[in-house]
Amino acid sequence: MRLTKIFLTVAAAVATASPAFADNMQGITDKTIKIGNMGPFSGEAAVFNPLNYGPEAYLRYINAQGGVHGRKFETVFADDACNEAKGIAAARKLIYEDKVFMLMGVPCSGVAMAIKPMLEKEGIPWVGPAANPKLTRPTVPAMFHVTYTGIESGQAMAGFAMSNPALKKIAIVEHSNDWAHGYCNPASEYIKSHGGEVLERIAMERGSTDGTTQALKIKSIGAQAVMGCLYQQELIILLRDMQKFGVTAPVIGALGADFDQTVQQVNNPAAVRDKFFQPYQFKAKIGTPALKEFEDMFTKYLTKDELPKAGPPTNFYYFGIPVAIVTVEAFKRAGASPSREKWIAAMESIKDFDTGVLADKINLSKDNHVGVQRMFAVGLDKDGKQTIYSSWGKAQN
Amino acid sequence: MLAVLPQLVVSGIATGMLYALIALSLTVGYRATTVVNFGHGEMVMAGAYALFVFAGFGLSFAPALILALGLLFLWGALTQRVFMRPIISGPHLSLAMMALAIGYAMRGGARLRWGSEVVTLTRPYSQDVFMLGPMVVTMDDLAISGFVLVLMGSLSILFYLTPVGRLVQAVFQSQRGAALVGLNVHAFHAMMWGVGAALGAAGGALLGLFLPLSPDMGVWTLVRGFAAMTLGGFGSFHGAVIGGLLLGVMEKLLGFYINTVFIDITAYLITILVLLIRPAGLFGRQTVVRI
Numbered sequence: 001m002r003l004t005k006i007f008l009t010v011a012a013a014v015a016t017a018s019p020a021f022a023d024n025m026q027g028i029t030d031k032t033i034k035i036g037n038m039g040p041f042s043g044e045a046a047v048f049n050p051l052n053y054g055p056e057a058y059l060r061y062i063n064a065q066g067g068v069h070g071r072k073f074e075t076v077f078a079d080d081a082c083n084e085a086k087g088i089a090a091a092r093k094l095i096y097e098d099k100v101f102m103l104m105g106v107p108c109s110g111v112a113m114a115i116k117p118m119l120e121k122e123g124i125p126w127v128g129p130a131a132n133p134k135l136t137r138p139t140v141p142a143m144f145h146v147t148y149t150g151i152e153s154g155q156a157m158a159g160f161a162m163s164n165p166a167l168k169k170i171a172i173v174e175h176s177n178d179w180a181h182g183y184c185n186p187a188s189e190y191i192k193s194h195g196g197e198v199l200e201r202i203a204m205e206r207g208s209t210d211g212t213t214q215a216l217k218i219k220s221i222g223a224q225a226v227m228g229c230l231y232q233q234e235l236i237i238l239l240r241d242m243q244k245f246g247v248t249a250p251v252i253g254a255l256g257a258d259f260d261q262t263v264q265q266v267n268n269p270a271a272v273r274d275k276f277f278q279p280y281q282f283k284a285k286i287g288t289p290a291l292k293e294f295e296d297m298f299t300k301y302l303t304k305d306e307l308p309k310a311g312p313p314t315n316f317y318y319f320g321i322p323v324a325i326v327t328v329e330a331f332k333r334a335g336a337s338p339s340r341e342k343w344i345a346a347m348e349s350i351k352d353f354d355t356g357v358l359a360d361k362i363n364l365s366k367d368n369h370v371g372v373q374r375m376f377a378v379g380l381d382k383d384g385k386q387t388i389y390s391s392w393g394k395a396q397n
Numbered sequence: 398m399l400a401v402l403p404q405l406v407v408s409g410i411a412t413g414m415l416y417a418l419i420a421l422s423l424t425v426g427y428r429a430t431t432v433v434n435f436g437h438g439e440m441v442m443a444g445a446y447a448l449f450v451f452a453g454f455g456l457s458f459a460p461a462l463i464l465a466l467g468l469l470f471l472w473g474a475l476t477q478r479v480f481m482r483p484i485i486s487g488p489h490l491s492l493a494m495m496a497l498a499i500g501y502a503m504r505g506g507a508r509l510r511w512g513s514e515v516v517t518l519t520r521p522y523s524q525d526v527f528m529l530g531p532m533v534v535t536m537d538d539l540a541i542s543g544f545v546l547v548l549m550g551s552l553s554i555l556f557y558l559t560p561v562g563r564l565v566q567a568v569f570q571s572q573r574g575a576a577l578v579g580l581n582v583h584a585f586h587a588m589m590w591g592v593g594a595a596l597g598a599a600g601g602a603l604l605g606l607f608l609p610l611s612p613d614m615g616v617w618t619l620v621r622g623f624a625a626m627t628l629g630g631f632g633s634f635h636g637a638v639i640g641g642l643l644l645g646v647m648e649k650l651l652g653f654y655i656n657t658v659f660i661d662i663t664a665y666l667i668t669i670l671v672l673l674i675r676p677a678g679l680f681g682r683q684t685v686v687r688i
Contacts, residue, residue: 046512202657207661209412209604210660212405212408213657216404220398232609233611236609240607265515309514
C-alpha cells in the first residue's frame with residue numbers, strides 16, 4: 001500500500017515535470033506526416049518565399065520516392081506576410097486546428113521570434129532559415145538551425161573582409177532593426193577582436209530611395225571596407241551611389257539580398273566587379289553540376305507559380321532546401337514509429353551530415369542546435385566572372 | 398566636412414525634384430476638391446507598374462509613359478466619380494478612410510500580381526555620370542530634374558495663364574460660387590483627380606527609373622509628398638515645389654551632419670514643426686482642410 005502510494009506520487013511528479021507537449025504524435029498517421037510550412041506568401045517580403053518553396057520541392061521529391069517509413073509528407077501552407085501578428089495567428093491555426101507535427105520555414109526573424117514562445121510551450125519542432133540567433137541560442141529543445149544564423153553570417157562577412165590585410169578600417173551600413181543588428185553586431189565584434197576598427201555605424205532605413213548621404217559618409221571617414229546589413233533594395237541603392245561618388249571600398253553584404261538579383265539590378269558592372277561580396281552558403285556555384293540535382297528537383301516538383309517568373313531558381317530556393325533535407329534525415333533516423341521526442345533525439349544525433357548543398361556539414365547535439373558554421377564568399381572577379389572565395393582573392397576549388 | 402556641402406545640396410535638389418512633383422500632384426487634387434488623397438501613394442506606384450506593363454508590350458519608353466499617364470488619368474477620374482463623389486458631403490473622416498481604402502486595395506492588387514518578384518524599368522538613356530566642378534551629377538539627376546521642370550513649367554502656364562487655370566482657381570475659392578455660374582463642379586473634380594493621379598504616376602515612372610518596383614513604393618512617396626505640401630503650404634503650387642526641394646536638401650544635410658537616422662524622419666519632423674509653428678506653411682493660406 002505504502003509502495004503503491006510512493007509509486008503514484010513519483011509518477012505524478014514525473015508527469016507534471018514533463019514539458020507540456022499536448023500530443024507527441026500530433027500530425028503523424030500511419031500514412032502521413034503533416035508539416036506546417038509558414039512564410040511570407042504575400043506582402044512586401046514575399047520575395048523571400050522561395051525559402052519556403054525550396055524545402056517543399058524536397059518533400060515532394062521524397063514523397064515521389066515513397067516517403068519515409070511508408071509515410072508521405074503533407075504540407076499545410078500558411079501566410080505570415082512577414083508580420084508578427086499575422087504570424088502568431090497563422091502558427092496558432094497550424095498547431096491547434098491543422099494539428100501539424102512541426103513547423104518548417106518562417107524566414108522572417110521577427111515572426112519566428114514572435115511564435116517562439118508558442119512553439120516552446122507546445123513543444124512543436126521548428127527548423128527554418130530565420131537568421132536570428134536567439135531562436136536557438138540558448139538551446140531550445142525542439143528548435144533547430146540547420147542553416148546559418150546572423151552570428152555565423154556576420155562573422156563570415158567580417159572574416160572575409162579581414163582576410164585582406166589591407167582592410168582594417170571598416171564602416172557598417174545597416175537598417176535600424178533586429179535583423180540587421182543580428183548580422184552587424186557579430187561582424188562588429190569580430191572586427192574589433194581581430195585588430196580592426198569600426199569607424200562608424202551608419203543607418204540606412206528600409207524604403208530608402210537614395211544612398212548619397214551614406215556614400216559620402218563612407219568616403220569622408222575613409223572606410224576601407226563596408227559591411228552592408230541591408231535588404232536587397234537598399235543594398236542596390238548603396239552600391240549604385242557608392243559607384244556614383246567614386247567610393248571604392250568593397251561592400252560585403254548580409255544574406256537579406258539575393259546575390260544574382262542584386263548584381264543584375266545594380267545594372268552597372270563597374271559597381272559590383274571585385275567590389276561586392278556576400279557570405280556564400282553553398283558548397284559550389286549555383287548552376288554548376290554539383291548543385292544540378294537540386295535545380296532539377298525545383299523545376300520538376302514545383303509549380304509554375306512557385307518558380308521564378310523568369311530564369312532559373314535563385315539562391316533562396318537552395319538556401320531553403322537544407323531545412324527539409326535534415327528534417328527528413330531525422331525522420332529516417334527516428335524509426336517506423338516517430339514521436340517528437342524521437343525526432344528531436346534523431347536531430348541531435350546528426351553529425352558530419354552532408355546536405356549536398358551547404359558549404360559546411362551539419363553537426364548537432366543536445367547542447368548545440370546550430371548545425372553549420374563555415375561559409376565561403378561569393379563575388380564577381382575583375383573580369384566579371386562569378387567566383388566563390390574561401391578567403392580574399394583565393395578562389396574556392 | 399564642408400567640402401561635401403555643395404554635393405549634398407545638388408543631390409538634395411535632384412531628390413527634391415521628385416518630392417516636388419509628388420507634392421504638386423497631391424496639391425492639384427486638393428486644390429480642386431479640398432480633399433487630401435491619402436491613397437495617392439498608390440497612384441504613384443500604379444504609374445510605375447503601368448509603365449512596366451506597357452513597356453512589356455514592346456513599346457518604347459515615351460509611348461509607354463504616355464499610355465501609363467493616360468490610364469492613371471482615367472483611373473483617378475473614375476476613382477473620384479465612383480468612390481468619392483457619393484460621399485463628398487459626408488464626414489471628413491469618411492473621405493479620408495475611402496481614399497486610404499482605395500489605396501490599400503490597389504496595393505493589395507499589385508502584391509497579388511508582383512508581390513513575389515522584383516521588376517525594374519529600363520532607362521531610355523545611358524547611366525552616365527558628369528562632373529560639375531567637384532560635384533557629381535548623374536544622367537538620372539538631369540533626366541528627372543529636366544522632366545519635372547518641363548512639367549512644372551507647363552502646369553504653371555496651364556494654371557496661371559489659361560481659362561482652365563482660372564476655373565481651377567474659381568472652384569478652389571468657392572465651389573458653390575463656381576456651381577452658381579454654371580460650372581460642372583463634379584466633372585471638374587473628377588478631371589482634376591485624374592490630373593493629380595497622372596502627375597503622381599509620372600513621379601512613379603521617374604522613381605522606377607532608378608529603383609526596383611515594389612507594391613509598397615507608394616508609402617514613402619505619400620509621406621514625402623505630404624511633408625513637402627505641408628511645408629510649402631496647402632493648395633499652393635509653387636509652395637509644393639519649393640517645399641519638395643527644401644525637404645530633399647534638408648534630408649541630405651541633416652543626414653550627413655547630424656545622423657543618417659534623420660534622413661528617414663526629416664519629413665515627419667517637418668510636418669510636426671510646420672503644423673505647430675506655421676500651419677499655413679510657407680506659401681499657403683489659412684483654410685479649412687477636408688481630410
